[in-house]
Amino acid sequence: MPDFDYTASARRTIALERDAVDSLLTRLEGHFDTACATLIQCPGRIVVTGMGKSGHIGRKIAATLASTGSPAFFVHPGEASHGDMGMITAQDVVIALSNSGNTAEVVTLLPLIKRLGIPLISITGNPDSTLARAAVANLHTGVEQEACPLNLAPTSSTTTALVMGDALAIALLEARGFSAEDFAFSHPGGSLGRRLLLLVDDIMHSGEQMPLVSPETPLRDALLEMTRKGLGLTGVTDGRGALAGIFTDGDLRRTLDQEIDIREARIEQVMTPRCKTVRRGVLAAEALKVMEDSKISGLFVVDESGLPVGALNMHDLLRAGVV
CATH class of the missing domain: 3.40.50.10490 (Glucose-6-phosphate isomerase like protein; domain 1)
Structure with missing residues (x-):
């Protein structure tokens, strides 16, 4: 026809x-x-x-x-x-x-x-x-x-x-x-359910998977820690184990631009202090918002005392379907 x-x-x-x-x-x-x-x-x-x-x-x-x-x-x-x-x-x-x-x-x-x-x-x-x-x-x-x-x-x-x-x-x-949260409970397998129900605790890397070094660690050794853990970052902890700073792939690029000798430098000289964190138990969607607002690709999860209990990056959120 x-x-x-x-x-x-x-x-x-x-x-x-x-x-x-x-x-x-x-x-x-x-x-x-x-x-x-x-x-x-x-x-x-x-x-x-x-x-x-x-x-x-x-x-x-x-x-x-x-x-x-x-x-x-x-x-x-x-x-x-x-x-x-x-x-x-x-x-x-x-x-x-x-x-x-x-x-x-x-x-x-x-x-x-x-x-x-x-x-x-x-x-x-x-x-x-x-x-x-x-x-x-x-x-x-x-x-x-x-x-x-x-x-x-x-x-x-x-x-x-x-x-x-x-x-x-x-x-x-x-x-x-x-509410939207009620809807998410009825749709736990959907993207909305993942965004509203998934906690950072469910997807963060914890224990031995967490990249952590002390402030006096040579930068070259910190880079090895980043490579082993594969998150593109490492945390720097103080004497009581609290998070004193962070060093990321982006920090490495900035360090190279400053012509700092990575064989002699210590991580405390090049780390970013007062880094962004989220508390344990928050929604993964909240961690995503912190990353997006701060234009960063990874962060640490801390407990009530400020001690690091986990780390995650944007790839973890992507795999979990939060992004």
Whole structure:
């Protein structure tokens, strides 16, 4: 079909779905508040169910709720009729999706939900349907026209249902005071989780891996220590073991520019005193900010007494996924 205008088709689809989403703004009064209040007061879990395309949308809504502070899971209505109703308890709330509001597999569950005595929230395209009438709150997501030119394939209607589910999840998130740290605990494997949960203690080099020398150490020996430990730096400790300074690859370049004899110089003559450090137990993201703000590529981790307990550089943060 070389003459078909694909872009025009896409514009039509996007416009229809945009208009369908816009129509939701006029349907929030009353029922949406009731739905949110019911969900936030739920002592158990939010159980989401739906058949076919509504089921696919329901799975995503359940996943969004669960990752934003509202414990939720999806139950297939067909499986619920064959044993999975046992997953639903008297402490739960059910969200049921059906564009028609009369999907047989979902409607079959209504007597069982009623027998458990738990609230039902429906997301339907028909506010006069069986499912809508049985719910304590019905969220009307009906559309005048599907994006499908045959007006058959669920397109605009699934989009509005998904948006309504997102609206529920975000309203609950804000009401709960759900924070970025809370989100990170739900996503420990993601980049945000690594940034917000990883401590310097988890990635620093400690013990024998720490490059440390005393102030009177010859510069050439300090360079050997830097080479052995491979961090591009070495710490210089005073008589009580506290960090008196640091010497880095950058300091070496500056030392060479000053034409200092590296065979005769002692490390205390060329080190950088009062170096940047971070305390043990801080987030790795905080160490990254110190490095970025100070334009350095490595630093030491100290304890409450100022004694060095570890060292890390930008490569460690990169490997840990913090950068």
